[in-house]
Amino acid sequence: MPALLASVPDDRADEYSSVQAARASRLADAELMERVRHGEETALSALYDRYGGLILTVALRIVGDRDLAEEVMQDTFLRVWNASDTYRATRGQVSGWLIGITRNRAIDMLRSRQHKTRLRERTPLPEPGEEDTFGTSDETDAIATRQAVADALSGLSMAQRQVVELAYYGGLSQSEIARQLGEPLGTIKSRTRVAMEHLRADLRPHFRPDDESDARP
Amino acid sequence: MSVPHDMLRDDLPAYALGTLDPQASARLQRHLSECDECVQVLREYEDVMRLLPFGLPHAEPSPAARRELLRRVRTDQASSQRRVGAGWWPHVRLHALTALVVVAAVIGGALFWSLSGGDDGDDAAETVADLRTDSETQIIPLLGSVAAPRAVAQLFFQPGEMRAGLVVSGLPPLPDDRTYQLWFVQPDETRHDGGIFDVDTDGQAIVAIAAPADYAPGWTCGVTEEPAGGSISPTGQNVLRGSYEDYDW
Numbered sequence: 001m002p003a004l005l006a007s008v009p010d011d012r013a014d015e016y017s018s019v020q021a022a023r024a025s026r027l028a029d030a031e032l033m034e035r036v037r038h039g040e041e042t043a044l045s046a047l048y049d050r051y052g053g054l055i056l057t058v059a060l061r062i063v064g065d066r067d068l069a070e071e072v073m074q075d076t077f078l079r080v081w082n083a084s085d086t087y088r089a090t091r092g093q094v095s096g097w098l099i100g101i102t103r104n105r106a107i108d109m110l111r112s113r114q115h116k117t118r119l120r121e122r123t124p125l126p127e128p129g130e131e132d133t134f135g136t137s138d139e140t141d142a143i144a145t146r147q148a149v150a151d152a153l154s155g156l157s158m159a160q161r162q163v164v165e166l167a168y169y170g171g172l173s174q175s176e177i178a179r180q181l182g183e184p185l186g187t188i189k190s191r192t193r194v195a196m197e198h199l200r201a202d203l204r205p206h207f208r209p210d211d212e213s214d215a216r217p
Numbered sequence: 218m219s220v221p222h223d224m225l226r227d228d229l230p231a232y233a234l235g236t237l238d239p240q241a242s243a244r245l246q247r248h249l250s251e252c253d254e255c256v257q258v259l260r261e262y263e264d265v266m267r268l269l270p271f272g273l274p275h276a277e278p279s280p281a282a283r284r285e286l287l288r289r290v291r292t293d294q295a296s297s298q299r300r301v302g303a304g305w306w307p308h309v310r311l312h313a314l315t316a317l318v319v320v321a322a323v324i325g326g327a328l329f330w331s332l333s334g335g336d337d338g339d340d341a342a343e344t345v346a347d348l349r350t351d352s353e354t355q356i357i358p359l360l361g362s363v364a365a366p367r368a369v370a371q372l373f374f375q376p377g378e379m380r381a382g383l384v385v386s387g388l389p390p391l392p393d394d395r396t397y398q399l400w401f402v403q404p405d406e407t408r409h410d411g412g413i414f415d416v417d418t419d420g421q422a423i424v425a426i427a428a429p430a431d432y433a434p435g436w437t438c439g440v441t442e443e444p445a446g447g448s449i450s451p452t453g454q455n456v457l458r459g460s461y462e463d464y465d466w
Contacts, residue, residue: 041290048278048286056276070282077286092260096267103235142271149272167234168269174236189231196230199265200258207264 029094037084044081051095055102062106062169072106107171145206152202160195163188220244226255233262341425345382348373359459361387370457372438374428381428388416388456391442398443399426400451404435413447
């Protein structure tokens, strides 16, 4: 009978938490999103561990300031936590959805605050052959993807890279890009189209369904 | 005059980049609703968008950023009883770790109550005692809903076995014409009666129950308030809920 009165050992909570985290880390992105939708904090943590670096990388590239980039990253994951219902698996991969949120948030921040003056130590897209420090993972797939992106970008002309960069990381419309570069809108449109088509063709072997996505970028 | 398909297709890269003007975007969206080919091409451009950051130097979040995020999530969690699911069973935000800790805190008290004078709880207490000391036993924490925020419970069971026990604390006592009823819910929402029970004036109960033999991952369980004698299917408000996946290893 006295054994009945024994409380659950304190260390069970930590054990439980770590087991939950380990289980979550093995789940596919879509499953993690479903669990986030049901309020599982360990699922959000797993998504953060998987994509936090990627999100911060994108945010930093856009806002150009480490503190602001971390703010964007926080906002992105809080958005995931509070608006996970808005994710639709049929509309694309989780990583793409996260990047979309990040870009929107970062670009909004860029446009709406007076940070414009303190920002923008903007590094250009890395040159072909430039040392790639993205991640420390030695996963073969991740390395191959990074190399493929570097190769694809190296296949673009400087002008093509510029329009992609201004659109992707600057959030500029085609009209804004045309004004900024002093070129006709039609030229910008066709240049964007050619650049994106080139990237699409070169990166197609790396398009994969979400369930096969890397644990790390 | 309708815009030729090829012209619309040419807008896809800018649309994926988010740089297409609103009027052209609206026109393209209408086209996408009826052109599978363009949808497929758009998916590929979106994949390009997803991959482009791999070309950037990697930035690693600081440990402090992770802690801050979790702090903000928990603050948000505490300040809003957010729901998430749909259908008959209102999801409570179930943080399993919290559930375990809270349930652990009350379980000893509930058992003590039973062993120190609870009337017909003796058999149930013995059932729970047996289950608790068996390494095959799994324990699912249940947390109170908005209707019973202080309620917590633990379901003790063994996979493939019908014998199970439920230990409850923090449920408000009900009038004579009402009772609590436990339900096991299959993934397809089919509900199985898990039995009725009442709590004492302190809101506690230990109940021996029969779990469905095929109770398995994907199932949920919960407690509703029902008319005395119970119902064939849930009719009252949900006061406790747990998920098989949340069981305590």
